[in-house]
Amino acid sequence: MSIEILGNTFSHNARKVTWALEEVGASYEHTAVDLMSGAQKKPDFLALNPNGRVPVLKDGDFVLYESNAILFYIADKHGKLLPGDAEGRAQVWQWLAWQAADLAATCLDPWMMKLYASMGQPFDEAAHAEKVAAAKPPLTVLNGHLEGRKHVVGDALTVADIAIAESIGLCDFAGIDLTPYPAVRAWFAPLSERAAFKKTRPPQG
Template identity: 40%
Template sequence: MIQIYGPAGSSAGRCYWALEEIGLTYEAVPVNFRNQDHKKPEYLRMNPNGKVPVLRDGDFVLWESMAINFYLAEKYKPALLGADLQEKADILKWSFWGLADYQKPIIDAFIQKVFVPEAQRDQDLIAQCLEKIVPLNQVLDEHLQGRTFMVGTDFSLADINVASVAKLCPLIGVDLAKHSALQHWLHRVLERPAALKVAQLEKR
């Protein structure tokens, strides 16, 4: 059975979403950060970076959430990778953009607003992050004008990988009302049964 290490509320969440979309049976293996489970020798043998997620599929072990999602799609549901070479390239493009450009300011602001006590928050960093997020949301909104999904006419890994970042915007006080195409797309994909299942897992 496939095992996924890391809570659904972490960057492992996009992997849970992919697993649910594919319909695979899997075991969620708890990683207790307070007990430093991710820094113990047995965990570091799987991921020397000491981070989540880690996927174990039989004897194969893989870390990095994006790599995990592309592996799962390639092996178990290639339809998530697009209908042709151009769509596959666009899915890769938006996934890499989501990780390299979009995620950092959102996660940095999220950490400050959710995990750091209010009196200790770096307000300058938060302001810088929020300033960076606005044009990135504009890029995404313009791309989604007239589209149902990120790439082509079908739901794909691009939707999972980008929406798993975009859904944090309301939690850090970013109003998406000015980006109606982005807002409608995000609502649409987060209402999918697989996404709703992951949302329930995040509450545990």
């Protein structure tokens, strides 16, 4: 039985897991959850994830939510996108936890403000500038770490790259200027050219 992902191509958290599934060559089904209509708050979805958020993975009877836990499961199950040694796997965990705790909201919050503004809601420039400023500390940490590196951990793509790159991919629309972070830009550019990355974005136009 193949894996099912309940997601949405507009959700960067859901794209993390479809990107990883494409990278490992897994067969999977993607079920789009209509976030705008609130399908994620309906009882059938809440039975899978009581938080009412995508993504959710179903693998037979096994159900898992939290995108970074799903990333780890996909990588572990397929024996790919993780280093072979305990230290390397622990470092991947470190960066997955950091992405969720320190980076995610700082990229997402100004992105959401821009999204709501694009839908006609009022835009508070001062509040947006405050959110953008909050991204500086984690981006400085990431930039320092990536200096002289092609990957977040070790010398090959891992789920840590995928999780962090999905946050970094929000920066442009969010109005976060990445010019002061050249190592982040140099690391992100080839990732965004990968076939699996491109395949898992929303259709253009």
